[in-house]
Amino acid sequence: PFFDGNNYSHKGKIDNLYTSLYYNLWDVIIDGLNLPTIRSENGDVLPKPRNTYDDNDRRRIQMNAKSKHIIICAINSSEFNRVSSCNSAKEMWDRLEVTYEGTNQVKDAKISMLVHEYELFSMNEDEDIKSMFIRFTNIINALQSLDKTYSNSELVRKILRKFKKFLANKKKFGGKSSKKFHQKGESSKKEEVACYECNKPGHYKSDCPQLKKKEFIKKKKAIVAT
DSSP: OOBOSSOGGGHHHHHHHHHHHOHHHHHHHHHOOOOOEEEOTTSOEEEOOGGGOOHHHHHHHHHHHHHHHHHHHTBOHHHHHHHTTOSSHHHHHHHHHHHHHOSHHHHHHHHHHHHHHHHTOOOOTTOOHHHHHHHHHHHHHHHHHTTOOOOHHHHHHHHHHHHHHHHHHHHHHHHHHHHHHHHHHHHHHHHHOBOTTTOOBSSOGGGOHHHHHHHHHHHHHHHHHO
């Protein structure tokens, strides 16, 4: 996995890499690793000289170096400049987290915004299932990168509810649209016909105004004659 400064949910990939291949190194990043130190005559804690390292000291130094190396290989040069002054892998990881997730206060604000987006999530009118699922997954991944998770059953119920609601609305409004279209189609069809009585378009002979007028006059004359 490679992080270029965009989409910090990428850290989940590094998490998976560490836990699947280098689980002990992941502990070094999360919990930190105390580098070898000595206490001076004045009581100050100082880095332990390399020539006094024992086997345990070398092992700890090596684990920290391996953890730093994996992080460095997963970031671009700009991000490397940001963390190059860090002495430990934990320092590097924490600095990246603060940079892209913010402080705890900023992180909580981001979580609140994403949770609000999650709760109001719905399928758009012009959206297909694939696009909807991608948009939903992006919200969930962003929340997971901020350590806010939902169970799989919750996610499945959520997406099914929204999809069923969308289908119900589409069926409801689709029926009205179909009826309207049908009526419009009938009207267009009528405009194509021509009356055999007056030769004017838009109606059949049985509905011809002139024919009805003639029949009315004929009936009126018959009544007068009697």
